[in-house]
Amino acid sequence: MPALSVSNDTFVRKLGNPILRLEKENKSTPNGEIIKTGEGMKHTGPAVNAPRSLKLYRRSTGSGLSVSQSEQIVNLHNVARQQVQPPASNMANMHWDNELAAKAQEYANQCIWGHNSARSNSPSTFSYVGENIYVQTNTMNTDVLESGFTAWDDEKNGFHYDTNSCSNTPCGHYTQIIWAESTALGCGVSNCPSMTNLPDYDFVDYWVFLVCNYGPGGNINGRLPYVEDRSGSSADTGGEPATSNGCRK
Numbered sequence: 001m002p003a004l005s006v007s008n009d010t011f012v013r014k015l016g017n018p019i020l021r022l023e024k025e026n027k028s029t030p031n032g033e034i035i036k037t038g039e040g041m042k043h044t045g046p047a048v049n050a051p052r053s054l055k056l057y058r059r060s061t062g063s064g065l066s067v068s069q070s071e072q073i074v075n076l077h078n079v080a081r082q083q084v085q086p087p088a089s090n091m092a093n094m095h096w097d098n099e100l101a102a103k104a105q106e107y108a109n110q111c112i113w114g115h116n117s118a119r120s121n122s123p124s125t126f127s128y129v130g131e132n133i134y135v136q137t138n139t140m141n142t143d144v145l146e147s148g149f150t151a152w153d154d155e156k157n158g159f160h161y162d163t164n165s166c167s168n169t170p171c172g173h174y175t176q177i178i179w180a181e182s183t184a185l186g187c188g189v190s191n192c193p194s195m196t197n198l199p200d201y202d203f204v205d206y207w208v209f210l211v212c213n214y215g216p217g218g219n220i221n222g223r224l225p226y227v228e229d230r231s232g233s234s235a236d237t238g239g240e241p242a243t244s245n246g247c248r249k
Helices: 067-082 098-108 144-158 172-177
Strands: 004-006 009-013 019-023 033-036 130-137 184-192 207-215
Touching: 067 144, 067 172, 067 184, 098 184, 098 207, 130 144, 130 172, 144 172, 144 184, 144 207
Parallel strands: 033 130
Antiparallel strands: 004 009, 009 019, 019 033, 130 207, 184 207
8 A cells, every 4th residue: 555645644654564654733742643554464343333332332431441441541551650761750640530531432433533622622620631542443453452552652762851852753642641740531442434534445344443531631832741750769659559550439
């Protein structure tokens, strides 16, 4: 598949690596959205014509994720937050938030590739809500929570704390993950037969769309994601172990 250029979006097909990367304009942060594909890989997940109840549903978590899945994604965030370099002095653990999860699920169900411009609209506990998004094809034989988070977290390789900048590639997904003041997290996942703003591929039966919302949102211009710990002491985990899933009962 050749490289594609569509309006202001840039698609790049990396030879020898089934990754399709989409970089979109973001007025506040140098974000880049990521799409992963897997031509020729094992077909997994529900079929496109699966009953609607299998694709659009909510649990006690506020979204389509199970309690164990919500714990999984929160734990992934908290581990990354406690591993920042340089170490942080003000890094609290994240916890699951049903309100943010419900908003994330509602947007994921719309199957629109791009950020939700209405995510901070009332009613909301937070005046500003941050957002990370990720999509992969049904042919990816991977857990979307693991692969999505890994794609965001890998951006740390281009983030430079000393200059508060990104080199070569966007890193706004990663800086949102480690934004110290963002302590609430809610995510949703939907299987989408098609995605608005993405081309149709004959090898794709459906897309798996992951949306995570953060409160209060991070990536505020001119501010570092956290305060460096210069004392040599450990970061503040709110009295919880560094690997705590952060979920509130």
